[in-house]
Amino acid sequence: MAEEKPARSVDPASHRTRSGRRRAESARSSTPAPTSPPSAQGATRAAARRLxxxxxxxxxxxxxxxxxxxxxxxxxxxxxxxxxxxxDQPDPDGLPAVVGRPALPSGSATADAVPGLRPRERSPSPSPSATVVSTPAPPTAPPTLVLSRSDIPATVDLTEAGRRDWLHWGLGGATSPVRKRDGSADLRDLGGRGDRDTWDGNQELFRWRDGAPVDSAGDVADGVYTCGAGNGFRLAVVSDGQPRTATVYLGVWMARGRLDVRVGDDGPRQTLRVEERHTSLSSGVTVRFQAPQGTRVLLTWTVEEAFTPHCGNVGLQAVALR
Incomplete structure (x- = not known):
């Protein structure tokens, strides 16, 4: 049999002592810690904010x-x-010849300052100037002159023959020709040497419907004449630069007449003669010409030789321009 152990005696005093110790520790752990006064808490928060x-x-x-x-x-x-x-040598404009490198504006001025610009502004590019291309003028054609002679029709309609301008002598007096109303005024009567007189017995007749100061006329046989060697008439046609044709209706009586035509001062010139020793003779002389604008084509119709002491003469009836 097993030996019985004697029962352990419990000291009531020690038991009470341990129980009291546990209760005291439990009371201390549950007791809240003492708190700081309110003034101390405010000072702590201000210090934290400053920090x-x-x-x-x-x-x-x-x-x-x-x-x-x-x-x-x-x-x-x-x-x-x-x-x-x-x-990397710099280019002539002062910038390095490197492709692809970023570059800042240079601190030193590389061009003359432009008034009115603020720093770091770029000078304005010069406005492209308009390129003026001069077109050469076409070469001027040399003056031309051609004379021809023909018989005068029995009746001449000056309105049709002189669509650009015309003059007629005799009906308005020896020195006052009738001219085309609203014509070009390219035909000029420059006078001449010798005395003029009127004549109303020409074989050829003239008519018009656009005259001034005589508005219209039909079957006019009038003309003017001047007697004696060296005497005659001077006319001019002012060129407009285009090819033109002037027809001069003239005649002689017992004389030889000489028609000198000259284009300007240095242009071509030609001479044509009309002669009748015993009676009268009429002719139409066509003057075809072209000259620079403003050039005068001068016509001089004079008695080169008279075959009678009784007023051998040259006569003038009309001139038409077209």
Whole structure:
């Protein structure tokens, strides 16, 4: 049999002592910690706020310094790349001949300052000037002159024959010809040497419907004449630059007449003679010409020789231009 152990006696006093210790510890752990007075708490919060603000200022200062350092580094890098190296000679305009490198504006002026521009502005590009291309004038054709002679029709309609201008002598007096109303005024009576007189017995008749100061007339046989060698008439036709034809209706009586035609001062000239020793003779002389605008074609109709002492003469009836 097993030996029986004697029962352990419990000391009531020690038991009470341990129970009391546990209750005391439990009471201490549940007892709240003493709190600080209100004035101490406010001072603590203000100090914390000041500390936070100081930290933010330090952080902002550090960030600004870092940004400035980065910007300075970027400017130095770009300036280093924009400077020409010995292998990259600058172009005549002062910029390096490097393709693809970024470049900042040069600090030194490379061109004359333009008034009114602010710094770092580019000078305005010059306005493109209009290119004037001069067209050479076409070469001027040399003056031309051709004379021909023909019989005068029995009746001449000056309105049709002189569509550009016409003159008729005799009906309005020895020195006052009738001319085309609203004509070109290219025909001029320059007078002449010797006395003029009227004659109303010409074989050829003239008519018109657009005259001034005589508006219209039909079957007019009048004309003018001048007697004696060296005397005659002077006419002019002013050229407009186009080919023109002037027809002079003239005649002689017992004389030889000479018609000299000259284009300007240095242009071509021709001479035509009409002669009748015993009676009268009428002729139409056609003058075809072309000359620069404003050039005068001069016609001189004179008695070259008279075959009678009784007024051998040259006569003039009309001239028409078309």
């Amino acid at each position: 936070a603000r100081a930290r933010r200022r330090r952080r902002t200062t550090v960030e600004a310094v870092a940004a400035l350092a980065g910007l300075l580094a970027l400017v130095g890098y770009v300036s280093w790349w924009s400077e020409p190296t010995p292998d």
